[in-house]
Amino acid sequence: xxxxxxxxxxxxxxxxxxxxxxxxxxxxxxxxxxxxxxxxxxxxxxxxxxxxxxxxxxxxxxxxxxxxxxxxxxxxxxxxxxxxxxxxxxxxxxxxxxxxxxxxxxxxxxxxxxxxxxxxxxxxxxxxxxxxxxxxxxxxxxxxxxxxxxxxxxxxxxxxxxxxxxxxxxxxxxxxxxxxxxxxxxxxxxxxxxxxxxxxxxxxxxxxxxxxxx
Amino acid sequence: xxxxxxxxxxxxxxxxxxxxxxxxxxxxxxxxxxxxxxxxxxxxxxxxxxxxxxxxxxxxxxxxxxxxxxxxxxxxxxxxxxxxxxxxxxxxxxxxxxxxxxxxxxxxxxxxxxxxxxxxxxxxxxxxxxxxxxxxxxxxxxxxxxxxxxxxxxxxxxxxxxxxxxxxxxxxxxxxxxxxxxxxxxxxxxxxxxxxxxxxxxxxxxxxxxxxxx
DNA sequence: GTATGTGAAGAGGTTCACAGCA
DNA sequence: TGCTGTGAACCTCTTCACATAC
Numbered sequence: 497x498x499x500x501x502x503x504x505x506x507x508x509x510x511x512x513x514x515x516x517x518x519x520x521x522x523x524x525x526x527x528x529x530x531x532x533x534x535x536x537x538x539x540x541x542x543x544x545x546x547x548x549x550x551x552x553x554x555x556x557x558x559x560x561x562x563x564x565x566x567x568x569x570x571x572x573x574x575x576x577x578x579x580x581x582x583x584x585x586x587x588x589x590x591x592x593x594x595x596x597x598x599x600x601x602x603x604x605x606x607x608x609x610x611x612x613x614x615x616x617x618x619x620x621x622x623x624x625x626x627x628x629x630x631x632x633x634x635x636x637x638x639x640x641x642x643x644x645x646x647x648x649x650x651x652x653x654x655x656x657x658x659x660x661x662x663x664x665x666x667x668x669x670x671x672x673x674x675x676x677x678x679x680x681x682x683x684x685x686x687x688x689x690x691x692x693x694x695x696x697x698x699x700x701x702x703x704x705x706x707x708x709x710x
Numbered sequence: 711x712x713x714x715x716x717x718x719x720x721x722x723x724x725x726x727x728x729x730x731x732x733x734x735x736x737x738x739x740x741x742x743x744x745x746x747x748x749x750x751x752x753x754x755x756x757x758x759x760x761x762x763x764x765x766x767x768x769x770x771x772x773x774x775x776x777x778x779x780x781x782x783x784x785x786x787x788x789x790x791x792x793x794x795x796x797x798x799x800x801x802x803x804x805x806x807x808x809x810x811x812x813x814x815x816x817x818x819x820x821x822x823x824x825x826x827x828x829x830x831x832x833x834x835x836x837x838x839x840x841x842x843x844x845x846x847x848x849x850x851x852x853x854x855x856x857x858x859x860x861x862x863x864x865x866x867x868x869x870x871x872x873x874x875x876x877x878x879x880x881x882x883x884x885x886x887x888x889x890x891x892x893x894x895x896x897x898x899x900x901x902x903x904x905x906x907x908x909x910x911x912x913x914x915x916x917x918x919x920x921x922x923x924x
Numbered sequence: 925g926t927a928t929g930t931g932a933a934g935a936g937g938t939t940c941a942c943a944g945c946a
Numbered sequence: 947t948g949c950t951g952t953g954a955a956c957c958t959c960t961t962c963a964c965a966t967a968c
Contacts, residue, residue: 503959511908515887529927538889541927542961549929557928558968575911582907589807596803599887599904643910667910669903673729673813675752683913685906689883690813692899693796694725696857696881697789699897717937743949755949756939763951771950772946 506547511603512537513544514570518602521563529560571604579604581640583665585656586647587612587627590671594645595623605643609636613652630656637663650674657684720761725817726751727758728784732816735777743774785818793818795854797879799870800861801826801841804885808859809837819857823850827866844870851877864888871898 516537520528534541548554551573555561571577582605584591595610610622611630618629633656644660646653646668653672660668661678670676670686678684730751734742748755762768765787769775785791796819798805809824824836825844832843847870858874860867860882867886874882875892884890884900892898 501958505959507909507912510912511905512902514908515902515905519888531927536889540961543959545927545929546960553929555928556968557966558926560927573912574908575915576908580911589810593803593807594903597903600907603904603908605904605907642914643907645907666914669907669910674733675750683910685910687901687903687906688726688729689808689811689901690817690819691725691729692901693814693819693857693859693883694728694788694790694817695721696883696897696899697794698721698724698787700856700880701789715936719937745949754939757937759949759951760938767951769950770946771944772948774949 500550502550506550509539509543509547510570510574512539513547514567514574514576514603517563517567517570521567526563527560528563528566530555533561576604579606580642581606581608582643582645583608583633583636583641583660584610584645584647585612585630585633585660586649586652586671587614587617587622588647591645591647592622594647595625597623607645608639608641613648630659633659633663641665643667643669646670646672646676648672716764720764723753723757723761724784724788726753727761728781728788728790728817731777731781731784735781740777741774742777742780744769747775790818793820794856795820795822796857796859797822797847797850797855797874798824798839798859798861799826799844799847799874800863800866800885801828801831801836802861805859805861806836808861809839811837821859822853822855827862844873847873847877855879857881857883860884860886860890862886 513533516533519536520532530541530544534544554566554569582600584594584607587595587610591610591612595607600607607624610625610627611633612618612627613630617627620627641663642665644665646656648656650672653670653674654676657668657676657678661682665682667683668678670684671689673688673690676684727747730747731742733750734746744755744758748758768780768783782791796814798808798821801809801824805824805826809821814821821838824839824841825847826832826841827844831841834841855877856879858879860870862870864886867884867888868890871882871890871892875896879896881897882892884898885903887902887904890898
């Protein structure tokens with residue numbers, strides 16, 4: 497095992513492996529091989545072994561991977577498991593859905609506060625929290641908030657990103673369809689739902705998949 | 711301009727360019743250069759010109775791109791603009807948010823029906839449609855449905871994907887955190903919100919970004 | 925025999941440098 | 947001069963083949 501930079505694509509796949517390990521774990525398997533994880537996720541077995549190899553030895557040749565060990569190892573690599581406090585900004589349709597979503601818990605995320613600008617929403621309980629006014633984001637500074645989720649309209653996204661950065665958030669999951677600028681130390685992952693949907697029709701026309709022919 | 715396969719990454723970025731063109735268009739610019747689009751989206755100008763080059767000549771050297779032409783050109787490449795009928799399955803928190811979301815319209819998508827398994831939801835109007843029982847998906851067969859959105863729990867996702875495939879859907883946007891299998895002619899784009907959030911903590915620990923050192 | 929871990933080869937994508945046109 | 951379009955160089959990531967360990 498030599499020094500080696502971990503590809504971004506590998507980091508992107510690691511949480512997926514965690515998902516797969518848990519699916520196979522629930523089926524009662526104590527040990528799995530790269531092939532079964534590959535089948536479960538639709539990723540090649542080579543790819544999985546290569547990805548794991550960036551972080552050291554995970555399995556036993558001829559046997560496979562111990563499920564419990566694999567899960568805790570990936571959790572540690574991804575810096576999950578210890579638990580992370582998350583705040584959400586924007587309690588509209590999408591924000592409300594996120595507050596009611598319990599899929600974050602299995603990765604150790606706790607949404608500890610939610611904010612909105614709309615006075616009509618302030619004070620209402622949604623999911624695990626009561627909606628507060630956005631002006632109160634600054635009060636979260638000493639609460640150990642690691643991550644923020646932006647689910648506000650485009651026009652407010654940058655301002656909210658600035659407010660989240662100010663309270664020391666290290667990562668932002670952004671649903672607003674706009675580029676937001678933050679200091680380099682803050683990592684942004686953006687999900688633009690409409691843009692994702694918008695690339696599907698391209699593949700409906702087979703001739704286009706080969707581009708231009710002179 | 712020679713024959714050339716269009717990279718998947720290019721296709722992924724094309725809808726983003728459309729988003730950028732519209733932002734700049736609203737600012738009243740009739741003509742834009744690759745640099746201004748690059749600044750707007752956080753992508754390099756070279757990358758943009760290269761991506762466009764796969765589809766032929768878009769702009770005028772020394773001048774830039776005509777905004778209206780660029781928009782209609784990208785629309786045509788992506789097979790958007792002509793309008794696509796979409797059905798949504800799963801009217802829970804996320805599904806409801808999607809039904810209330812109007813960001814799809816600017817890409818020419820119309821959600822023409824929504825389905826759920828929960829009897830309590832059937833018959834209720836949400837956004838532009840009335841929720842129907844999932845058993846009625848089959849009736850959409852001759853309605854010209856191009857795309858489907860899956861917002862159901864993991865346990866139902868594959869079954870719904872099969873039902874959508876059966877009515878002739880050509881593409882699926884899947885929010886269920888599970889791999890689903892469909893015929894090759896059906897294109898799937900998956901968004902796993904928890905998995906996206908789960909890779910953020912990795913970047914909070916700077917030492918990990920270099921992997922293992924022997 | 926079976927499955928991992930990894931150097932090397934091969935694809936795929938990005939960046940560069942510059943030719944060509946307005 | 948300014949900006950596009952593109953071959954070539956460069957880099958990253960994926961796939962392969964096989965040595966190694968159980």
